[in-house]
Amino acid sequence: MSEPLLPPIGMLAELTHRCPLQCPYCSNPLELLKANRELDTQTWLDLFLQAADLGVLQVHLSGGEPTLRRDLEQLIAGLSARGVYTNLITAGVGIAEGRIEAFAEAGLDHLQLSFQGARPATTDRIGNHKGGHEKKLETARRARAAGLPLTINAPIHRHNIEEVPEFIDLALSLGAERLEIANVQYAGWALTNRDQLMPERDAVERQAEIVAAARERLTGIMNIDFVPPDYFAIYPKPCMGGWARDAFMVTPDGTVLPCHAAQTIPSLSFERFGPRSLADIWTDSPAFNAFRGTDWMQQPCRSCERREIDWGGCRCQAMAIAGDAAATDPACAKSPIHGRMAMLIDEAQRAAAVPSKDEQFVYRRIGVVTEPA
Numbered sequence: 004m005s006e007p008l009l010p011p012i013g014m015l016a017e018l019t020h021r022c023p024l025q026c027p028y029c030s031n032p033l034e035l036l037k038a039n040r041e042l043d044t045q046t047w048l049d050l051f052l053q054a055a056d057l058g059v060l061q062v063h064l065s066g067g068e069p070t071l072r073r074d075l076e077q078l079i080a081g082l083s084a085r086g087v088y089t090n091l092i093t094a095g096v097g098i099a100e101g102r103i104e105a106f107a108e109a110g111l112d113h114l115q116l117s118f119q120g121a122r123p124a125t126t127d128r129i130g131n132h133k134g135g136h137e138k139k140l141e142t143a144r145r146a147r148a149a150g151l152p153l154t155i156n157a158p159i160h161r162h163n164i165e166e167v168p169e170f171i172d173l174a175l176s177l178g179a180e181r182l183e184i185a186n187v188q189y190a191g192w193a194l195t196n197r198d199q200l201m202p203e204r205d206a207v208e209r210q211a212e213i214v215a216a217a218r219e220r221l222t223g224i225m226n227i228d229f230v231p232p233d234y235f236a237i238y239p240k241p242c243m244g245g246w247a248r249d250a251f252m253v254t255p256d257g258t259v260l261p262c263h264a265a266q267t268i269p270s271l272s273f274e275r276f277g278p279r280s281l282a283d284i285w286t287d288s289p290a291f292n293a294f295r296g297t298d299w300m301q302q303p304c305r306s307c308e309r310r311e312i313d314w315g316g317c318r319c320q321a322m323a324i325a326g327d328a329a330a331t332d333p334a335c336a337k338s339p340i341h342g343r344m345a346m347l348i349d350e351a352q353r354a355a356a357v358p359s360k361d362e363q364f365v366y367r368r369i370g371v372v373t374e375p376a
């Protein structure tokens with residue numbers, strides 16, 4: 004039996020795919036949209052009003068780099084006027100003087116700032132942007148001075164996993180309320196760069212111990228969220244809290260999706276805001292209904308006691324690894340092809356051991372995707 008359809012609580016608005024950085028793990032699709040495909044200010048404002056009417060309580064303003072939108076203050080003010088909680092997710096590079104203060108004045112509730120490394124050299128190399136680290140430190144200081152609560156986001160992979168203790172110190176030194184240690188999810192650009200990004204088993208285990216100890220030590224001082232790596236897991240995560248269950252996302256051209264990578268499932272087609280209302284898409288879109296609840300599940304998920312805990316894991320990971328979006332997420336030990344995860348980890352370790360292959364990222368950029376030589 005499926006639970007009744009409830010209104011969504013959260014929305015991720017990808018305002019643009021433009022970004023000054025080129026992270027090789029970016030969750031944006033490989034085919035990035037240019038500026039001329041972005042929704043205009045009024046359409047985003049209309050969409051936000053409909054989202055609030057539908058029940059959305061929090062909007063995460065993301066990208067690409069959302070501060071590249073010159074109308075960001077206006078968009079924040081529109082959401083704030085409806086009492087919607089706003090979280091700005093930024094790379095913190097190149098934000099003009101006075102704008103962070105303007106975001107705060109417009110009603111921004113929270114700022115989430117990503118660091119590609121805890122060390123300047125790592126941040127600059129992973130983001131492929133010289134001087135990026137210094138600019139991020141400055142953004143953090145300005146956000147705190149403007150009175151904005153701050154989360155530091157640390158996307159973790161092989162090239163920065165040993166910097167976890169330094170990430171903790173960095174977040175503390177910047178006065179962050181929260182640190183998110185999030186091992187990269189292998190979708191989008193991270194899937195293309197999987198062999199370059201996959202960490203070693205020992206490092207994953209050390210990281211988990213360091214995070215557990217820091218969480219205990221820093222109770223009441225700073226919250227640490229930990230997103231463990233799927234490929235090393237026994238059970239999958241409830242991706243997006245379950246497919247189209249309480250959140251959705253919108254791409255820069257207004258396409259409404261249940262999750263970041265949903266467009267990698269070729270059997271599904273997704274609708275755009277404008278021709279249809281948000282409420283119609285949430286309720287009736289065949290793509291949203293495809294994996295809602297538990298009726299779609301195959302065995303072993305169908306009879307599993309965890310089916311309403313993790314909702315069968317990630318549909319896009321099932322598509323990428325099992326070739327079937329309705330399969331059990333291969334990250335689950337009960338999946339008949341769970342062993343493939345260990346093989347992919349081993350393959351990545353072997354690829355990393357070849358010096359000419361190591362550290363050659365396919366950097367995220369608009370245009371043709373070229374594999375490393």
Ligand code: SF4
Pocket residue numbers: 022023024025026028029030031066067068094117367
């Ligand atoms: S992950 Fe990196 S490249 Fe992608 S949007 Fe964020 S900062 Fe830009």
Ligand code: SF4
Pocket residue numbers: 238239303304305307308309310311313314315316331332335336337338
């Ligand atoms: S079998 Fe399915 S529902 Fe059960 S733990 Fe694995 S992914 Fe989750």
